[in-house]
Amino acid sequence: MSTTPTLPAYQRVKQHVLERIQNGQxxxxxxxxxxxxxxxxxxxxxxxxxxxxxxxxxxQIVERVQGSGTYVAQQKYQSTLVAIRNIAEEIAARGxxxxxxLHRLERVKAGEALGRAFGVKPEATLFHSVVVHFENGxxxxxxxxxxxxxxxxxxxxxxxxxxxxxxxxxxxAPLQGVxxxxxxxxxxxxxxxxxxxxxxEPCLVLxxxxxxxxxxxxxxxxxxxxxxxxxxGSF
Numbered sequence: 001m002s003t004t005p006t007l008p009a010y011q012r013v014k015q016h017v018l019e020r021i022q023n024g025q026x027x028x029x030x031x032x033x034x035x036x037x038x039x040x041x042x043x044x045x046x047x048x049x050x051x052x053x054x055x056x057x058x059x060q061i062v063e064r065v066q067g068s069g070t071y072v073a074q075q076k077y078q079s080t081l082v083a084i085r086n087i088a089e090e091i092a093a094r095g096x097x098x099x100x101x102l103h104r105l106e107r108v109k110a111g112e113a114l115g116r117a118f119g120v121k122p123e124a125t126l127f128h129s130v131v132v133h134f135e136n137g138x139x140x141x142x143x144x145x146x147x148x149x150x151x152x153x154x155x156x157x158x159x160x161x162x163x164x165x166x167x168x169x170x171x172x173a174p175l176q177g178v179x180x181x182x183x184x185x186x187x188x189x190x191x192x193x194x195x196x197x198x199x200x201e202p203c204l205v206l207x208x209x210x211x212x213x214x215x216x217x218x219x220x221x222x223x224x225x226x227x228x229x230x231x232x233g234s235f
Contacts, residue, residue, distance in 0.1 A: 009044045011214075013052035016042075018214050021061065021072055022174050030072045032062060059177075059214065086167045087133050087141060096136045102160050103194065104130035114146055117209065118216045127155045129165055132194050139195045140228055145220040151212050165218075173212035180208040184226060191223050202226045 007015065016038075020026045033041070035049045042049070053070055056062045063073040091098040108128045115122040127147040132139050145165055147155050151173040158168050187195065187203045195203070206222040 009042065010048045010051040010055075013038055013042055013044065013049050014055060014214050017052065017056060018061065022213070026072050028072050031069045032072065034069060056214070061176075061214070086164050086170070087143075088164050088167070091133075091135045094135075099134045099137075100161055100164065101132045101134070102129070103132060104128060105156055105160065107156070108146070110146075114219065117219050118146075118148055120148075125149060127152070129155075129160060131160050131165060133164075138228070140224060142191050142194050142223040143220060144223070145218055147218045148216055151215065151217045165220075169210070169212075169218060173210075173217045175210060175212060176214070177211040178208060180206060182206050187223055195223065195225050197225050204229055 017026075017032060020032075026032055035046050035053065038049045038052075039046045053062065053064065057064050057070075060073050062070050064070050088098040088100075106128050107125050110118060110120050110122055110124045110126050112122050114126060115124065118124070118126065120126075127149055129143070129145050129147070131143045131145075133141040133143060143165065147165075147169070149155070152169060154172075155165075155168070158165075160168075183205050184202050185205060186200065187197065191203070192199070192201075197203075204224045204226050206224070207220070208222070209219050210217045
């Protein structure tokens with residue numbers, strides 16, 4: 001993905017560095033150009049470049065060594081109980097058949113809560129999808145996902161009955177980091193109907209935030225009937 005001229009100057013520098021790391025041009029342990037060189041290349045102040053490099057250092061993308069320079073850091077990914085896995089592949093691995101139904105695909109305003117989660121203004125536009133995933137004809141997951149248009153500008157043009165949102169995003173927005181939480185709660189109105197659940201049956205909800213290209217890429221809530229689904233994993 002090329003840098004976007006409308007981005008703030010420090011973000012253009014930051015994205016430039018990220019792109020070269022993600023495409024393998026700069027590998028782990030490689031020195032990246034100094035702040036003065038980047039300032040000349042982008043026609044910005046050294047203070048602007050310093051902000052970009054400082055943020056990348058805070059995110060553990062690069063490592064600053066005093067008196068030596070800045071280097072591509074060893075990329076660290078947290079081991080979690082929940083793999084970032086395409087649910088269609090997960091179902092196929094069990095020898096079962098997957099299909100999906102698209103219930104919603106739209107532009108929405110971020111609002112206060114999602115604005116904070118994505119680090120954008122409340123009036124900013126996000127993409128929103130709701131997809132129900134079936135295993136052997138039985139609904140097992142409602143995927144309610146918001147996506148940052150800056151990392152997946154063509155999201156609304158996709159056919160999510162033939163590919164999952166996860167598969168598409170993993171292709172166009174390489175995973176940089178993830179955080180998640182799992183809770184048990186009663187589903188809101190509409191979710192229980194999509195999952196064909198009896199009244200008062202709880203769901204297991206996976207709430208997951210992914211990062212790509214130095215920004216939040218997606219925020220998703222995946223609802224599963226507790227009687228039909230379990231999370232497993234090992235370290």
